Amino acid sequence: MKSEQTDFEREIAQLLVSSLNLALDPVSIDPEAPLFREGLGLDSIDMLEIALAISQHYGIQMRSDDPENATIFASLRTLAAAIKARRA
């Protein structure tokens, strides 16, 4: 059962799709599905692209030494939550 996107998650989904130029409807991204490998099939270079887009749009710097990197980029939901928390 696919979970529904919140408004903010939809905004981040749109950012993912535009920054990676994915041939994909942002609304169709399951917020709880893994972004990498078996989920959306993204890899570490895509993740860098996303991190750069996020810092450009929201002014949040993702750091290489952040121990939470793996959890932040787990899914659309965790990513949106992390951006929200850091922006606040």
Place this chain on the structure above:
Amino acid sequence: MAEAWFEKRERGSGWGLRIGRTLALALGRRAGRALLWPITAYFFCFLREGRVGLRRYYEALEGHPPSVAALFAHYLTFARTILDRAYLLARHPDAPPYDIRGFEAVSPFLGQGRGAVLLGAHLGSFDAARAAASLRPDLKVQVIMNVGVSRKLNEALRVLDPGAQDSILSLGGAASLLRVKEILADGGLVGLMGDRPLGGELTYEAEFLGRMARFPLGPLRLAATLQVPVFFFTALYRKAASGACRYELVFEPLCGPAPEVALRGEWMRRLGERYVDTLQAYCRAAPDNWFNFYDFWQAQDVGPPRRATPGDGGPGRVGGRAPMERSDAPRDVGARGER
């Protein structure tokens, strides 16, 4: 560099290297080079795969099979660059001299929050370059390697050069790529190898020395994402008729920073073409610097990239990337982003 070959030689033991390094530094380069003859002869006789791979290389390069003497000389060149690592990295008085060519094109991008990517190959000695860079404290150079492939090599470098870990970054997860961005933001240089695809990696096809070969797409994608200028880089081992040798560090502009994401496909295609053309030109200029000791053309036909298996790429990839994942798609760099 030739990690695979290097790993075969090493078989996991750092001891041989430690002893070798100590001997080499204590005896000096002349004695070290004399010792290379029996050592090289041993590997020449017992590593058949390397000989076969080199033969294919020379056939492609010169149109006819090489003589046994030429093959052996090639092995010896590789062994000499390995030996020179010890002197270069230890800043030993016997360290061979080097010239730098084309760096003036790179230097404007240093230290102004921009940086540049150096796209290299298993051609010549990356260590000659790292040693040169270590003499310039204002220069930040980071070489990226793939974790799986280079674990043994990293171990070896730790023995040869305890400071190496600071300038060599293993390409593992996404965090290491964020680190790359930070280095570039500091105005540093990031070195990537663009010639050797790993199993399961996305590749593109290009004509190399007259035959189609596969090259890894990852370095081009990473360079595109980083949006910094890209230079071809190599440190060639050059021998004069007198027997004296020196290293020649070469920087050659390939592409300016990548454009916005929708236009990257064309940019990557151009970068791939220029990279392969430049690599080819330097192979012709210094044939014995080619340190891919396997059949470069055939090895890459083994199986399609991992992500080409149905369903593995995920639903979003169908329109984005699929064409270049298929091994039957010719010269299809950067299909992504053009739809």
